[in-house]
Amino acid sequence: MKYLIPIFFFFTLNVSGAEMSNSSNKQAFELRQKKMLQYYSAIDSKRSNFFQIAARLKLGQEIERCRTDFMARLEEPSGDMFYNLPMMGAYLHGRDFWTPEIHAKTRHVWKTYFPYRGDTENHWVMWHAALLLAAETWPDLPASEWANGRTSQENFDDAAGFLNSWFNTTSTIGQGEFDSPDYIQVYLGSLLVLYDFVQDPVLKQRVEMALHWLLADYAVDYLGGAYTGGHSRIYEREIINPLRDGGVAFGYMFFGDTPFPKDAPLGFPMFAALTNYRLPAVIQRIATDRSKPxxxxxxxxxxxxxxxxxxxxxxxxxxxxxxxxxxxxxxxxxxxxxxxxxxxxxxxxxxxxxxxxxxxxxxxxxxxxxxxxxxxxxxxxxxxxxxxxxxxxxxxxxxxxxxxxxxxxxxxxxxxxxxxxxxxxxxxxxxxxxxxxxxxxxxxxxxxxxxxxxxxxxxxxxxxxxxxxxxxxxxxxxxxxxxxxxxxxxxxxxxxxxxxxxxxxxxxxxxxxxxxxxxxxxxxxxxxxxMKFRFPNHRILNNKKVDRTVAPLFESPHVNGNAQVLHISHGGEELTIDFKNDAITKRIQGK
Amino acid sequence: MHINPFDIKLRFILASLTILLSSLLSTRPDAMAQNSTRKIYAAVLSNLSYTVGAKNPGVGLFVGDENGAEWRNVAFNNMRCFAIEIFPHHGDGLFYTANGNGVIVSRDNGKSWRVTSGWQVTEVLEAAAVPNNPQIIYVGTAYGLWKSTDYGENLQRLTKRFVSSVHLDVEDPERIFVGEEDGLVISRNGGKSFQPVKNISEAVNHIAQENSDPNRLYLGTEDHGLFISNDRGKSWQQVTTASQTATIYSVAIDPKNHNIVFASTFADGILRSEDRGRTWQTITRGIEDVEVDKVVSDPDDSAIANRILRGEDQDKTAQTITGLDDIPVYTIVFHPDDSAILYAGTVNRGILRSTDGGESWASFALDGTHIWELEIK
Missing domain, CATH: 2.70.98 (Beta-galactosidase; Chain A, domain 5)
Known part of the structure; x- marks a missing residue:
C-alpha cells in the first residue's frame, strides 16, 4: 500500500514529510529555526550544554569553545539517559567539527560510561534512541568496546527492538506517558535526533511516522502554545504557567502561531531548530485553525x-x-x-x-x-x-x-x-x-x-x-x-x-x-x-448510557485513527500514517 | 536558620571518625583476626539524595571489608541494584546483579560486565542461582519470574505476576518458592509449573529455610507479620507471638543454631527468637537520638558516594532517629564464621552491625544509603 493507490476522486502517492510542506510554510519554519538557534546560542553559560554546542556549531560560532566544552562534558559523563541522548545529538550534529581526539573520547564514553536506562517511558525512548545511534555510528565493534558488554549489533538489535515495540504499542493502544506538556519535549527531541541521523531506512520511515503521529496528537489539543485537557504528567510550574512547559517551544517551531517562547525550556527544542524533518502543513493547519468548535x-x-x-x-x-x-x-x-x-x-x-x-x-x-x-x-x-x-x-x-x-x-x-x-x-x-x-x-x-x-x-x-x-x-x-x-x-x-x-x-x-x-x-x-452522573462510572447523556469501551484511538473532525492507522485531514488534504504497512500516504481532494 | 558550612563539615568529619572508631572498638579482636579476608557485598538501591539523572548517584554494587573501610563501588556507579548473587570461586568469579537495567553479569570477578537481558526485562528485583550449578539462575521481576540456564544469556519467562521474593530449596533446587504481591507459589519441577499456596494471600517479602531441617520455612509478609511452615511450604501458620500486622522484610536463621532466628521489619525494629520462632523479642537498641539532616556527595565516585551529616539542630527537615524502630531494615545476614556478628541492610542508614548476637546495633558502613541486599563472601 505504499505506492499510488487511486481511490475514487482522490489520488494517493507515497511522499515524505519534507515534500508535503508547502514552500511558504517551509520558509517560515526555517526562519523560526534560525531565530531559535541564534537566541539559544547567545545565552551565556559557564560551560555550554550539549544543546548550545549543537546550536553554535550549526551557526559556525565559537567553534573552539564548542570543542573545549564538548570535551569537558565527555570527561565527566553523568545524568543517565538525560546525558546520553543530548550528547549523541550534539555529537552527530557537530560531527564535521570534531577533532580526532573528540571522536575518540566520545567513543570512549560508550566504552566506559554505563548509565541507568531509567524506569519510565520517556527514559526508555531517550536511552534506546541514543544507543541505536551509537551502535550505528560505531558498527561491528566487539562486546569489549561497550560498557554494557554487548557488541554493536546486539546494541542495535536491542534498541531497535524497543523502539519498534514502542511505535507499535503507541499506535495500537496509545501512549502511556501521553499528552504531557513537559515530557513531549523528550519524545520529540529524541525522535528528531533519530530522524536526522538514523541510517536504517525502515526505522527512519517509522521515526518520521511517529513524529507525524505525536505532533498530530499535540495539534488536536493545542491552543495558543498550550497543551490542553487532561495530561498524564505535568509539573505544578506548568499548570501555573502553561506557556513555560516543555512543549511550548515545539509548538512555536512547528505550529508557528505564538510569540518566541523565551521563558520556556529551549534545550530539547534545539533539535527542532536543527532538524531536516518538516511537518506536513495539514498538521500545522489542524493546530491553528480554531474557526469552528x-x-x-x-x-x-x-x-x-x-x-x-x-x-x-x-x-x-x-x-x-x-x-x-x-x-x-x-x-x-x-x-x-x-x-x-x-x-x-x-x-x-x-x-x-x-x-x-x-x-x-x-x-x-x-x-x-x-x-x-x-x-x-x-x-x-x-x-x-x-x-x-x-x-x-x-x-x-x-x-x-x-x-x-x-x-x-x-x-x-x-x-x-x-x-x-x-x-x-x-x-x-x-x-x-x-x-x-x-x-x-x-x-x-x-x-x-x-x-x-x-x-x-x-x-x-x-x-x-x-x-x-x-x-x-x-x-x-x-x-x-x-x-x-x-x-x-x-x-x-x-x-x-x-x-x-x-x-x-x-x-x-x-x-x-x-x-x-x-x-x-x-x-x-x-x-x-x-447529564446524569453517578460515581464512579455511570454516565447518562440525554437518556442514553455513555459507552466508552468502543472509543477509537482518535476521533475528531480532523484526526481519526485506530489499530495502527491514523487519518489526518484538513481542507481537502488527508495524510494517512500506517504503522501496519510502514507507509505514509497523502490524498488531495479533487486532484 | 543559618548554617555554618565549616561547622557542618567539622560535624561530618567528627561523626565519620566516631563511626569508624566505634566500629573498630566494637569488633571483637578474635573475629577480626579470624575473618580478615571476608568481603561484604551490598546492593545499594538508592540513597538520601538519589534521583534518576543525578550527577553522582552513588548507587549500585558496593564491596567492603569487615573493618568498615575501603568501601568501593564495583562495576557501575549509577546502576540501581536490587539483588546480588555472588560465586567468587565459580570459574573466574561469577557475579549476578539484578538492576533497573536488567540482569548484569560478570564472569571474571568483576573486571568486565555484560547486560544479558534485553529491553523487555526491566525492574529485576530478585536473583537466585542454583548453588552447585550457578549457570542456572531465576530472576524475579515486576513482570514475573524468569529462568536462564546459561548465566542469564537467555531468559525464559515462567510466571507473570509481580515477584517480591525467590527462594530455592536448600536440598532440591528444582523446588522454587516464589513470593508474589498477593501470595506464594511453589514449583517442584524447576519452574515448569507452579501451584499457589492456599492460605497465603499476603504480599510475601522474604522466604527463609532451615538448613538442618528443610521442612521448616519462614515467610516475612507485608502487614501480616511472620508465617511458619513445618511441611516444606504445604501449610503455613501465622506467628501470633509477634506483631501480626508488622511488615517483615527478611528472616535470618543462625546457620549454626537454628533456634536463633532474626526478622527485620519496616517499623518494629529487629525481632529475635531464641526458641525457633515460638517467642520473639523486639530489639531497638542502637542508633539512638541521632538527627539526620543533609546529604553530601563524596567527591570520589569510587568511594562511599553519599554520607549524611549529623547534628542536633541543623535543618528544618531534620529527622530524629530514636532507635532501630525508626529505621526500616531490609535484610539481615549472619557472619558465616561467627554467629555473634550480624549485618543489617537498612533504608537510608546503610549497613548496621551487631557484634553481640543482635543485642545492640551500631552504624557500620555506607551510611545514607538504601541497601536492598547483603552478601558476605
Missing part, C-alpha cells in the same frame, strides 16, 4: 500496572472541547497515572497571547498508588518519590490524580464528582481560580461566574468552601467527603452581555438531592442537554 476524543493507556491490577495497560479516555478562545477537557478520573496526572481543566487565552488554567482536584497520595507503578517496597515509596517530586504528599498541591475523582463531560459542560474515603489523607477539594481572571463573582445561587479572556466560565461547587489568596490564584477549599462541581464554559461572543450569560446559566437545572446518599447528580445544561 469541535470535540476531540482520544484513547490512551495507563502506564504499566505492575501491582494491584489485572490489566497491564487499562485504557484512558480523554475528552476535549476546543474553541478559538478556550478548551474544556478531561480524563475520566481515578489513578490512571502516578503522581503527576492532571484530570481536567478549563484553559483560556487572555491578553492576546497568554494562556491560563482553571480546575479543581482532590489532593491524594498513597504508597498503594505508587506501588501500582513502581517496584520498590511500598512503605518507603512515598519518601523516595518526594525526593524528586516534592509536592506529591502535600495537602495544597496542584497536580495529581485521586481514586475518588471522576468526570463526565459533554461539549462545554463538565460534572466532576468526588467520593472521598474516610481514611484518605486529605479530605478536601481545592479549586484553582487563576489571578488572570478578569471577573470572579459569587452568586447567591451558589454559582461562581468568572471571565478569562473571552471565555465566560460558570462553576457550581456542590458544597461550600473557604477562600484564600495565593500568588497565582484564589484557592477555594471545600471539606466534604461527597462533593463535586459543574462547570460550563462559553465564548463571550455568543452572548450579548455578561449578565445574559449569567442569566442563561441560572436557567439550567441542577439536582443534588442524591449527592449525599448515592453520589449522583443530574444537570440539565444551559444548552438543554441532560
Amino acid at each position: 469541535y470535540v476531540a476524543r482520544e484513547r490512551k493507556r495507563v502506564r504499566n500496572v505492575i501491582r494491584f491490577g489485572d490489566e497491564l495497560n487499562p485504557p484512558v479516555y480523554k475528552y476535549n472541547y476546543m474553541t478559538r478562545n478556550f478548551s474544556l477537557g478531561c480524563l475520566d478520573g481515578g489513578l490512571q497515572q502516578p503522581i503527576q496526572i492532571h484530570t481536567w481543566s478549563v484553559t483560556y487565552r487572555y491578553d492576546g497571547d497568554k494562556v491560563d488554567n482553571l480546575f479543581a482536584l482532590h489532593p491524594y497520595y498513597s504508597a498503594r498508588e505508587l506501588g501500582m507503578f513502581f517496584p520498590e517496597k511500598l512503605k518507603v515509596m512515598v519518601a523516595e518519590v518526594v525526593k524528586s517530586k516534592g509536592t506529591y504528599n502535600k495537602e495544597d498541591k496542584w497536580t495529581g490524580g485521586s481514586p475518588y475523582e471522576r468526570t463526565f463531560q459533554h461539549k462545554n459542560s463538565i460534572i466532576v464528582l468526588y467520593d472521598l474515603a474516610e481514611d484518605t489523607p486529605y479530605k478536601h477539594l481545592d479549586y484553582y481560580f487563576p489571578k488572570s481572571l478578569s471577573k470572579k463573582e459569587t452568586d447567591e445561587s451558589g454559582w461562581i461566574f468568572a471571565q478569562g479572556g473571552s471565555a465566560y466560565i460558570a462553576v457550581r461547587p456542590f458544597k461550600p468552601g473557604d477562600w484564600s489568596e495565593e500568588k497565582s490564584c484564589s484557592r477555594l477549599r471545600s471539606h466534604h467527603l461527597r462533593n463535586g462541581l459543574v462547570t460550563e464554559v462559553a465564548d463571550a461572543s455568543d452572548f450579548p452581555s455578561w449578565e445574559a450569560f449569567k442569566a442563561k446559566i441560572l436557567q439550567s437545572s441542577l439536582d443534588l438531592s442524591r449527592l449525599d446518599s448515592n453520589v449522583e447528580v443530574m444537570y440539565n445544561t444551559s444548552s438543554g442537554d441532560k
Whole structure:
C-alpha cells in the first residue's frame, strides 16, 4: 500500500514529510529555526550544554569553545539517559567539527560510561534512541568496546527492538506517558535526533511516522502554545504557567502561531531548530485553525500496572472541547497515572497571547498508588518519590490524580464528582481560580461566574468552601467527603452581555438531592442537554448510557485513527500514517 | 536558620571518625583476626539524595571489608541494584546483579560486565542461582519470574505476576518458592509449573529455610507479620507471638543454631527468637537520638558516594532517629564464621552491625544509603 493507490476522486502517492510542506510554510519554519538557534546560542553559560554546542556549531560560532566544552562534558559523563541522548545529538550534529581526539573520547564514553536506562517511558525512548545511534555510528565493534558488554549489533538489535515495540504499542493502544506538556519535549527531541541521523531506512520511515503521529496528537489539543485537557504528567510550574512547559517551544517551531517562547525550556527544542524533518502543513493547519468548535476524543493507556491490577495497560479516555478562545477537557478520573496526572481543566487565552488554567482536584497520595507503578517496597515509596517530586504528599498541591475523582463531560459542560474515603489523607477539594481572571463573582445561587479572556466560565461547587489568596490564584477549599462541581464554559461572543450569560446559566437545572446518599447528580445544561452522573462510572447523556469501551484511538473532525492507522485531514488534504504497512500516504481532494 | 558550612563539615568529619572508631572498638579482636579476608557485598538501591539523572548517584554494587573501610563501588556507579548473587570461586568469579537495567553479569570477578537481558526485562528485583550449578539462575521481576540456564544469556519467562521474593530449596533446587504481591507459589519441577499456596494471600517479602531441617520455612509478609511452615511450604501458620500486622522484610536463621532466628521489619525494629520462632523479642537498641539532616556527595565516585551529616539542630527537615524502630531494615545476614556478628541492610542508614548476637546495633558502613541486599563472601 505504499505506492499510488487511486481511490475514487482522490489520488494517493507515497511522499515524505519534507515534500508535503508547502514552500511558504517551509520558509517560515526555517526562519523560526534560525531565530531559535541564534537566541539559544547567545545565552551565556559557564560551560555550554550539549544543546548550545549543537546550536553554535550549526551557526559556525565559537567553534573552539564548542570543542573545549564538548570535551569537558565527555570527561565527566553523568545524568543517565538525560546525558546520553543530548550528547549523541550534539555529537552527530557537530560531527564535521570534531577533532580526532573528540571522536575518540566520545567513543570512549560508550566504552566506559554505563548509565541507568531509567524506569519510565520517556527514559526508555531517550536511552534506546541514543544507543541505536551509537551502535550505528560505531558498527561491528566487539562486546569489549561497550560498557554494557554487548557488541554493536546486539546494541542495535536491542534498541531497535524497543523502539519498534514502542511505535507499535503507541499506535495500537496509545501512549502511556501521553499528552504531557513537559515530557513531549523528550519524545520529540529524541525522535528528531533519530530522524536526522538514523541510517536504517525502515526505522527512519517509522521515526518520521511517529513524529507525524505525536505532533498530530499535540495539534488536536493545542491552543495558543498550550497543551490542553487532561495530561498524564505535568509539573505544578506548568499548570501555573502553561506557556513555560516543555512543549511550548515545539509548538512555536512547528505550529508557528505564538510569540518566541523565551521563558520556556529551549534545550530539547534545539533539535527542532536543527532538524531536516518538516511537518506536513495539514498538521500545522489542524493546530491553528480554531474557526469552528469541535470535540476531540482520544484513547490512551495507563502506564504499566505492575501491582494491584489485572490489566497491564487499562485504557484512558480523554475528552476535549476546543474553541478559538478556550478548551474544556478531561480524563475520566481515578489513578490512571502516578503522581503527576492532571484530570481536567478549563484553559483560556487572555491578553492576546497568554494562556491560563482553571480546575479543581482532590489532593491524594498513597504508597498503594505508587506501588501500582513502581517496584520498590511500598512503605518507603512515598519518601523516595518526594525526593524528586516534592509536592506529591502535600495537602495544597496542584497536580495529581485521586481514586475518588471522576468526570463526565459533554461539549462545554463538565460534572466532576468526588467520593472521598474516610481514611484518605486529605479530605478536601481545592479549586484553582487563576489571578488572570478578569471577573470572579459569587452568586447567591451558589454559582461562581468568572471571565478569562473571552471565555465566560460558570462553576457550581456542590458544597461550600473557604477562600484564600495565593500568588497565582484564589484557592477555594471545600471539606466534604461527597462533593463535586459543574462547570460550563462559553465564548463571550455568543452572548450579548455578561449578565445574559449569567442569566442563561441560572436557567439550567441542577439536582443534588442524591449527592449525599448515592453520589449522583443530574444537570440539565444551559444548552438543554441532560447529564446524569453517578460515581464512579455511570454516565447518562440525554437518556442514553455513555459507552466508552468502543472509543477509537482518535476521533475528531480532523484526526481519526485506530489499530495502527491514523487519518489526518484538513481542507481537502488527508495524510494517512500506517504503522501496519510502514507507509505514509497523502490524498488531495479533487486532484 | 543559618548554617555554618565549616561547622557542618567539622560535624561530618567528627561523626565519620566516631563511626569508624566505634566500629573498630566494637569488633571483637578474635573475629577480626579470624575473618580478615571476608568481603561484604551490598546492593545499594538508592540513597538520601538519589534521583534518576543525578550527577553522582552513588548507587549500585558496593564491596567492603569487615573493618568498615575501603568501601568501593564495583562495576557501575549509577546502576540501581536490587539483588546480588555472588560465586567468587565459580570459574573466574561469577557475579549476578539484578538492576533497573536488567540482569548484569560478570564472569571474571568483576573486571568486565555484560547486560544479558534485553529491553523487555526491566525492574529485576530478585536473583537466585542454583548453588552447585550457578549457570542456572531465576530472576524475579515486576513482570514475573524468569529462568536462564546459561548465566542469564537467555531468559525464559515462567510466571507473570509481580515477584517480591525467590527462594530455592536448600536440598532440591528444582523446588522454587516464589513470593508474589498477593501470595506464594511453589514449583517442584524447576519452574515448569507452579501451584499457589492456599492460605497465603499476603504480599510475601522474604522466604527463609532451615538448613538442618528443610521442612521448616519462614515467610516475612507485608502487614501480616511472620508465617511458619513445618511441611516444606504445604501449610503455613501465622506467628501470633509477634506483631501480626508488622511488615517483615527478611528472616535470618543462625546457620549454626537454628533456634536463633532474626526478622527485620519496616517499623518494629529487629525481632529475635531464641526458641525457633515460638517467642520473639523486639530489639531497638542502637542508633539512638541521632538527627539526620543533609546529604553530601563524596567527591570520589569510587568511594562511599553519599554520607549524611549529623547534628542536633541543623535543618528544618531534620529527622530524629530514636532507635532501630525508626529505621526500616531490609535484610539481615549472619557472619558465616561467627554467629555473634550480624549485618543489617537498612533504608537510608546503610549497613548496621551487631557484634553481640543482635543485642545492640551500631552504624557500620555506607551510611545514607538504601541497601536492598547483603552478601558476605
